[in-house]
Amino acid sequence: MTTEVQLRRDALGTVRILARDAALVDGEARFAVESFALTANNVTYAAHGVDMRYWDFYPAADSWGIVPVWGFARCVESRAAGVAADDRFYGYWPFADAAVLQPAKVTQRGFVDGAAHRAALPSVYNGYARVTAAMGDAATYALFRPLYLTSFLLEASLAGAADTLLVSSASAKTALGLAQSAKARGGVKIVGLTSPGNRAFVVTTGYYDEVVSYPEAAALTIEGTVAYADFAGDGALRAAIHTRFSDRLTRSLVIGDTHWETSGQTVRLAGPRPEFFFAPTVLGEQIATLGQAGFDAAVEAGWTAFVASTAPWLRIATIDGLDAAAAAWTRLAGGDVDPAVGLIVRPKGAA
Numbered sequence: 001m002t003t004e005v006q007l008r009r010d011a012l013g014t015v016r017i018l019a020r021d022a023a024l025v026d027g028e029a030r031f032a033v034e035s036f037a038l039t040a041n042n043v044t045y046a047a048h049g050v051d052m053r054y055w056d057f058y059p060a061a062d063s064w065g066i067v068p069v070w071g072f073a074r075c076v077e078s079r080a081a082g083v084a085a086d087d088r089f090y091g092y093w094p095f096a097d098a099a100v101l102q103p104a105k106v107t108q109r110g111f112v113d114g115a116a117h118r119a120a121l122p123s124v125y126n127g128y129a130r131v132t133a134a135m136g137d138a139a140t141y142a143l144f145r146p147l148y149l150t151s152f153l154l155e156a157s158l159a160g161a162a163d164t165l166l167v168s169s170a171s172a173k174t175a176l177g178l179a180q181s182a183k184a185r186g187g188v189k190i191v192g193l194t195s196p197g198n199r200a201f202v203v204t205t206g207y208y209d210e211v212v213s214y215p216e217a218a219a220l221t222i223e224g225t226v227a228y229a230d231f232a233g234d235g236a237l238r239a240a241i242h243t244r245f246s247d248r249l250t251r252s253l254v255i256g257d258t259h260w261e262t263s264g265q266t267v268r269l270a271g272p273r274p275e276f277f278f279a280p281t282v283l284g285e286q287i288a289t290l291g292q293a294g295f296d297a298a299v300e301a302g303w304t305a306f307v308a309s310t311a312p313w314l315r316i317a318t319i320d321g322l323d324a325a326a327a328a329w330t331r332l333a334g335g336d337v338d339p340a341v342g343l344i345v346r347p348k349g350a351a
Contacts (some may be wrong), residue, residue, distance in 0.1 A: 001191075002016070003347070004096040005326045012046045013333040015326045016064070023196075027102050029078040033093050036071025037142040037341040038325070042095075043159075043333055044255075047233070052278075053068075056121060058094035061198040063109045067329075069345075070146045072131060072138055073099065082106030090135065091128035098346035099324060100130070104264045122280045131289075139316045140307055143342040144173060151177025152302050153282040154229060154255065155185065163224030164189040164252045166241065168210060168229035170200040171339035174255065178229060179207035180306050193237070201339050205313055220244060227251040230274070242269035253277045317341045318328055320349040 001021050024030055024181040024197045046067045049055035058066040060309060075087045080103040094098050104114030110129040111181045118126050151174050158165060158178075165182055167175050168193025179190050182228060192208035202211045212220055230238055230253060249271035286296045315338075319325050321347045325345040331337055 002096055002098040002100075003322055004058075004060070004066055004094060004286070005322055005329065006060050006066055006095075007046055007329070009046075009049060009063050012043065013330045015329060017322055017326060022100055023076060024079050024100065026079050028100050029075050029083045029103055031073035031089070031093070031101065032076045033071060033073045033097055033099060034088075035093075035138060035142060035216070035344055035346050036069040036093055037139075038069065038319075038328060038332055038345055039143065039147065040169070040332070041147050041174060042067050042069060042329075043223040044233075053121060057092065057118060057125065058096075058099070059117065066096065068125070069095050070091050071142045071345075080183050083111065089128040090131055090145075092125045092146075095325070103128075103185040123281045124283060137320075139342065139344045140310070140314075143316075143345060144177065144310070145303070147174040148173050148177045148303055148306055149283075149299065150279045151300055151306075152278050153286060153331070154178045154253070154277065155181035156286055156331045157277070157282050158182070158227050158229065158251060158253070159185060159283040160187075161225075162188070162227035164191055164219045164222045164226050165229060166193065166220075166226050167208070167229045167231065168192050168221070168234070168237060168241075170194040170202045170211065173342075175229070175231045176205060176207055177203075177306055180309055181302055183207055184302070184305060189222075191220075191222065191231075195335075196219070199315070204340075205309075207309075217241065218244060221294055224248070225250050228253065230254045237276065239269055241272070242271045246270040249252050251275070301322050313340050315341050317343055319343060319345045322347050 001019055003019045004018050038170055045054040049065050055065040057068050060066050071093055072090050073093055075083055075085055078084055083103045102114040103111040103113050112126045135282050155178050167179055167187050169175055171194050180336055181297045182188055182190050189209050189211045193214060194202045196213045199211055199213050226240050252272050252274040254274050271305050319328050
């Protein structure tokens with residue numbers, strides 16, 4: 001029996017919990033989801049569930065969707081060659097306590113899900129890595145590893161683009177990774193935009209040279225050229241930034257929709273046309289430039305430095321059971337989560 005948390009596609013804070021059963025067929029394996037992270041990144045997946053096809057990874061019926069999450073799972077039943085009971089994997093699971101996948105291209109490092117409905121979806125989300133000691137702390141890995149890769153790719157894409165990097169939703173975990181990576185490279189001023197309530201936390205991280213509350217954004221003074229990394233997805237804020245900096249704005253990247261309820265944009269903006277940042281595309285470009293080995297080494301070095309930098313401010317909060325996780329999702333979708341807290345869900349509670 002699998003228990004799933006499903007979201008209303010047109011009202012992301014509305015959830016339901018359903019249980020269903022499915023027998024395995026040859027080539028499939030059943031995994032018990034042990035733990036996963038809930039972050040603003042998952043809200044972005046839900047907000048772009050249709051246009052970026054995030055709902056398609058774990059389909060649900062009618063107007064409901066299952067948001068994908070990053071975490072760890074253990075095989076509990078297998079009819080797939082190369083995957084055995086008790087094998088553990090890290091990857092892209094459903095917001096649920098179990099999942100049935102079709103492991104293909106199985107190696108000692110992991111496998112890809114060979115399900116037909118995932119064949120046309122971005123391959124970066126279809127790989128499952130065998131759990132190793134090198135992954136370190138499971139909670140930190142689940143919270144930040146997939147987000148950090150996006151942070152790394154964003155920083156690589158924006159490096160040298162402007163004198164100042166302006167980051168909205170500066171408390172979001174991917175935004176923090178971007179800011180820390182940009183600060184490590186140097187040569188750019190980093191300014192964070194955040195809510196008044198989160199300003200003190202954002203300052204505490206030390207990743208930003210200046211932190212500004214949203215009400216002050218329209219009067220923000222920045223010298224030279226500006227690149228905008230838009231994690232908030234707030235159309236009114238985006239328009240204010242474009243109006244303020246106009247021809248000094250060199251890039252305007254839309255990464256997330258942590259403010260998904262106000263993300264609409266219907267008017268032509270001053271300055272460059274906003275671009276939606278799609279990590280898999282930049283991933284391919286970086287591997288082509290650095291080579292696979294060079295890219296992997298750069299990511300690992302950046303990851304190690306970022307994890308070390310979180311120690312002074314990160315607090316892990318464990319959520320046991322899907323009922324509690326559904327309630328936490330509602331708060332997360334509504335923006336009611338302490339940014340210093342990393343949410344880790346254990347669908348079946350303590351082991």
